[in-house]
Amino acid sequence: MKVLGGFSICRAGGEAQAVPAGAPGLLVARLALAEDLSCTRDELVADLYPNDSPEVARPRLRVLQSRARALFGTDAPIEADRSAIWLDERRTEVDLRRLRQLLRRIAQEDNPAGAIHAYIEPLLPSLVEPWVVNARRALNRRLIEFAMSCEGEDAIRTLTRARRLEPLSEDLVCRLLEVQIRQGDAVGALALVEEFRRTWQAEVGLPLATAIESLKNRAQTTA
Numbered sequence: 001m002k003v004l005g006g007f008s009i010c011r012a013g014g015e016a017q018a019v020p021a022g023a024p025g026l027l028v029a030r031l032a033l034a035e036d037l038s039c040t041r042d043e044l045v046a047d048l049y050p051n052d053s054p055e056v057a058r059p060r061l062r063v064l065q066s067r068a069r070a071l072f073g074t075d076a077p078i079e080a081d082r083s084a085i086w087l088d089e090r091r092t093e094v095d096l097r098r099l100r101q102l103l104r105r106i107a108q109e110d111n112p113a114g115a116i117h118a119y120i121e122p123l124l125p126s127l128v129e130p131w132v133v134n135a136r137r138a139l140n141r142r143l144i145e146f147a148m149s150c151e152g153e154d155a156i157r158t159l160t161r162a163r164r165l166e167p168l169s170e171d172l173v174c175r176l177l178e179v180q181i182r183q184g185d186a187v188g189a190l191a192l193v194e195e196f197r198r199t200w201q202a203e204v205g206l207p208l209a210t211a212i213e214s215l216k217n218r219a220q221t222t223a
Helices: 023-033 041-048 054-070 095-109 112-118 130-148 155-162 170-182 186-203 210-222
Strands: 008-010 016-018 038-040 078-080 084-087
Touching (some): 023 038, 023 054, 054 078, 095 130, 130 170, 155 170
Antiparallel strands (some): 008 016
């Protein structure tokens, strides 16, 4: 199952098929985002039916469970009991789980640049449900933390790539400016400030942070 850069299901020996928009796909997406591919029924009711009472939502969830199984055909990996619904780990591979495993290994190896370059595509980019947005932001924050700790020759490339995840992150811009100035790229630092200023004012409409202005002044003295 693919949730990075899109949302699709690929059966063994078959072609990937996009998961259609709608409630059944949302249930599958919610299960795929869980660390263990499992959610309690209470969690699913809260996320999928936030405006319904539990008395209304629970029967709807039982119907939705059957509809979600139909997305997989005859051998659906969706299992359930009275308290939870889950994807069978023996029959389900999710690209997000592989990424999480890779990030844990990268953290152990102290290779922050590898984390950013491993994460190529955004998480479920077409979905705007709050629980998807929160999961996407949490993953982005983790990757940005990796990027902020980068040093050496790869730091500029890694930080620049990390900005694609959060283009309005002042912390990332400050860190990138510090690295550029330290490596003698004052011209690049000044260009970054002006590029960020335009984006920031268009999106936020506020003055730049004092820290960015201070770094700009430092770059101007060395340009």
